[in-house]
Amino acid sequence: GETILGNSFKLGPGGKGSNQAVAAGKLGADITFLTRLGVDAFADMAKQTWRDAGVKSAVIDTxxxxxxxxxxxxxxxxxxxxxxxxxxxxxxxxxxxxxAHAELIRSAGVFVTQLEQPIDAALKALEIARGAGVTTILNPAPAASLPDRIYTLCDYITPNETEAEGLT
Structure with a gap:
C-alpha cells in the first residue's frame, strides 16, 4: 500500500438517507427517518442532528x-x-x-430509500409504499445488482454516473 498525507479532516453526521431527511426537514417538510443504529456516540450525533433539523426518527437501537x-x-x-x-x-x-413500521411508510407522501441496507428490506419497503399509492424514490447506491421487480416499484431512480452505467 501507499501512505499519502492529507491536508484536512472533518467529522460529522451524514449518510445518504440522513442527509436527504435533514435537508427536507430544514426546509420545513414533515419527515420521519426509519433506520437501525448502534448504541454509540455516532448514534447520539445522528439523533441530535435529526432533532436539530426537525426530523422525527423511528430508530431501532441495535x-x-x-x-x-x-x-x-x-x-x-x-x-x-x-x-x-x-x-x-x-x-x-x-x-x-x-x-413493523408499515403504517409509517403507508402514511408518507413520498418514500425515499437507498441500498446501504439489505436489498430485501428496501424491496419490502418499496412494496408497502407502492401498495399505498405513495410516490417512491430509489437512490441505487451503493451500486448493486438489483432484481428486475424493484424497477416497477419506483417512480424515480436517482443514480450517479457510476450507478447509471451499471443499471444500463
Missing part, C-alpha cells in the same frame, strides 16, 4: 452492532471522490423491521 460510518476521500484538484461505507447496524434492518 446494541450488538455499530452505527454506520462512511469515509469520504476527495481529490482536491479535481473534486473526484471515493467513498467507503461501513453500514453497521443499517445492514441488519430486515423485512420484518420494515413490516
Amino acid at each position: 446494541p450488538a452492532s455499530y452505527t454506520g460510518a462512511a469515509y469520504i476521500f476527495v481529490e482536491e484538484g479535481t473534486g473526484n471522490n471515493a467513498i467507503i461505507v461501513s453500514p453497521g447496524a443499517a445492514m441488519l434492518i430486515s423485512p420484518d423491521d420494515i413490516e
Whole structure:
C-alpha cells in the first residue's frame, strides 16, 4: 500500500438517507427517518442532528452492532471522490423491521430509500409504499445488482454516473 498525507479532516453526521431527511426537514417538510443504529456516540450525533433539523426518527437501537460510518476521500484538484461505507447496524434492518413500521411508510407522501441496507428490506419497503399509492424514490447506491421487480416499484431512480452505467 501507499501512505499519502492529507491536508484536512472533518467529522460529522451524514449518510445518504440522513442527509436527504435533514435537508427536507430544514426546509420545513414533515419527515420521519426509519433506520437501525448502534448504541454509540455516532448514534447520539445522528439523533441530535435529526432533532436539530426537525426530523422525527423511528430508530431501532441495535446494541450488538455499530452505527454506520462512511469515509469520504476527495481529490482536491479535481473534486473526484471515493467513498467507503461501513453500514453497521443499517445492514441488519430486515423485512420484518420494515413490516413493523408499515403504517409509517403507508402514511408518507413520498418514500425515499437507498441500498446501504439489505436489498430485501428496501424491496419490502418499496412494496408497502407502492401498495399505498405513495410516490417512491430509489437512490441505487451503493451500486448493486438489483432484481428486475424493484424497477416497477419506483417512480424515480436517482443514480450517479457510476450507478447509471451499471443499471444500463
